Amino acid sequence: MALNTNGNDYLVGSNLxxxxxAGHFAVTGELGPPQxxxxxxxxxxxxxxxxxxxxxxxxxxxxxxxxxxxxGAGAIVVQEGLEPVIQMTCRDRNxxxxxxxxxxxxxxxxxxxxxLSGDHQTFGxxxxxxxxxxxxxLQLVRMVSAMRDEGIFQCGDAFKGQxxxxxxxxxxxxxxxxxxxxxxxxxxxxxxxxxxxxxxxIYDLEAFAAFMEKxxxxxxxxxxxxxAGIGPLKSPSxxxxxxxxxxxILIPEALIERMNRAGAPWAGKSKDELTKxxxxxxxxxxxxxxxxxxxxxxxxxxxxxxxxxxxxxAIEWEEAVKPIVEGAGLYPRxxxxxxxxxxx
Amino acid sequence: MIVAEQKxxxxxxxxxxxxxxxxxxxxxxCVTVCFAGGSREAAIVAASLRMASKLDGGPKNVTDVTVQxxxxxxxxxxxxxxxxAVDIVLxxxxxxxxQAIAEHFPNTWVVPGLNTKxxxxxxxxxxxxxxxxxxxxxxxxxxxxICPIARCSKSLLNGPxxxxxxxxxxxxxxxxxxxxxxxxxxxxxxxxxxxxxxxAPKNWRTSRDGGPRKIVREDLRLVAEED
Numbered sequence: 001m002a003l004n005t006n007g008n009d010y011l012v013g014s015n016l017x018x019x020x021x022a023g024h025f026a027v028t029g030e031l032g033p034p035q036x037x038x039x040x041x042x043x044x045x046x047x048x049x050x051x052x053x054x055x056x057x058x059x060x061x062x063x064x065x066x067x068x069x070x071x072g073a074g075a076i077v078v079q080e081g082l083e084p085v086i087q088m089t090c091r092d093r094n095x096x097x098x099x100x101x102x103x104x105x106x107x108x109x110x111x112x113x114x115x116l117s118g119d120h121q122t123f124g125x126x127x128x129x130x131x132x133x134x135x136x137x138l139q140l141v142r143m144v145s146a147m148r149d150e151g152i153f154q155c156g157d158a159f160k161g162q163x164x165x166x167x168x169x170x171x172x173x174x175x176x177x178x179x180x181x182x183x184x185x186x187x188x189x190x191x192x193x194x195x196x197x198x199x200x201x202i203y204d205l206e207a208f209a210a211f212m213e214k215x216x217x218x219x220x221x222x223x224x225x226x227x228a229g230i231g232p233l234k235s236p237s238x239x240x241x242x243x244x245x246x247x248x249i250l251i252p253e254a255l256i257e258r259m260n261r262a263g264a265p266w267a268g269k270s271k272d273e274l275t276k277x278x279x280x281x282x283x284x285x286x287x288x289x290x291x292x293x294x295x296x297x298x299x300x301x302x303x304x305x306x307x308x309x310x311x312x313x314a315i316e317w318e319e320a321v322k323p324i325v326e327g328a329g330l331y332p333r334x335x336x337x338x339x340x341x342x343x344x
Numbered sequence: 345m346i347v348a349e350q351k352x353x354x355x356x357x358x359x360x361x362x363x364x365x366x367x368x369x370x371x372x373x374c375v376t377v378c379f380a381g382g383s384r385e386a387a388i389v390a391a392s393l394r395m396a397s398k399l400d401g402g403p404k405n406v407t408d409v410t411v412q413x414x415x416x417x418x419x420x421x422x423x424x425x426x427x428x429a430v431d432i433v434l435x436x437x438x439x440x441x442x443q444a445i446a447e448h449f450p451n452t453w454v455v456p457g458l459n460t461k462x463x464x465x466x467x468x469x470x471x472x473x474x475x476x477x478x479x480x481x482x483x484x485x486x487x488x489x490i491c492p493i494a495r496c497s498k499s500l501l502n503g504p505x506x507x508x509x510x511x512x513x514x515x516x517x518x519x520x521x522x523x524x525x526x527x528x529x530x531x532x533x534x535x536x537x538x539x540x541x542x543x544a545p546k547n548w549r550t551s552r553d554g555g556p557r558k559i560v561r562e563d564l565r566l567v568a569e570e571d
Binding site: 090091095117118119120122123131133134135136137138139142143154171172173176177178181184185187188191192200247248 | 497498499500501502503504505506507508509510511514515521524527528536539540542543544545546548
């Protein structure tokens, strides 16, 4: 293990790294910045997540819709006493912009980074934009690892002063195609330097267990920390939408059926017959079931060898994080202090 | 080949504007093969413009001619008199043809009748698809002869991304996932281990990012003998 500049054996010493290295089952959250310059939105979401996860991912123009920058929102999250995982996509920045932004992110106190290729811009609200894709996510992982471990820019020049030290993450899509290549692609990301992996949303445990078995055969789970992606379903229609429209997401019929059953007391009524109160009660019943399903999924994921934690994505439903983390027996979150005299 | 598509008649009319004497210049090479700007299309566009101008109340004198290759001076020289005699040239060549006319005839106003789309091939009758992005540093030897620069929506060198599903790209069901194609081909040839090698960031200087490109072949140049 490479020594960092603080002389301890952490690569970075971020809270996320400390909790994972101590062997605790980790929880990361997700915070989507607003489509505005409103810092209050970030602070409100941060308050809902603080204490319930080791760190929160700050998305980078997620689904190619312009939002407050990940690093800008990350700086506010740091002020709020919560540790960010900065998401960085290859869609909007070339290697110059990525590196300079990361120097700024480190200087502002950010210590975790998730490297992504990025949703294509045609999905978002500026579909006429020119994309960049100067690098891909694997090259980005390699570049930021070399910034930390070799003290060099992508061009090979050495830093003139403090190098940016990030705990480097990458994404995995276990059920995207070609399916049989996915464990190898994960291995390739780890070979490039990924210290942790966050997966696409997992609902199909059988399929995920099969993926993890292959990952274990490759020995990859011993070289990185794998956090299984998880997200509470809000309604049966959301479940169906994701199943049919989002690549790489498998949702078993049984789960959709459970969501339907939760709304059964209102199922006999037509749209017009449902009062406002009915709709509210049905929505609450669906949400309660969605949270319960998530809790059960976490408990089952914990049993899979090689799963080091969960990445909980409750986008625009941050209120769900508290009952899920508590319900899964993961509260309070562990505190792993840095060795004395050393700071992250 | 260079694949192009005709602009709409409305746009062509607006580009031609009030010019009275118009020469439509077709090209006998790529755009003939992709049915966008050959002699047949040049004649049709000329006739359409004539009719439209008559209907609009300002009849134009529109003629057409097609040269073997609009991108070479010698073929343009052959029609220099016709080009010199009109108010405007409507080129049905690719973007190179339009610029060749502009460059070769400094006093001629030339406008494009086509949109130049990509470097590709016909995959079936009436369907053309992109194959090459002219990046200037061919990597097809690493990818089983399938180009991810031109054919992956994100030009990934270490694909596939998480958006590959059922063989198609997340951007559209009409777009085959280049990395699925690469994976299938390398698998079938027993070379899938190639995909485990991390490809370093590409040097884009050989592409358009290094500025407009030029090739000089000293062995082929006609250099005046020194006295």
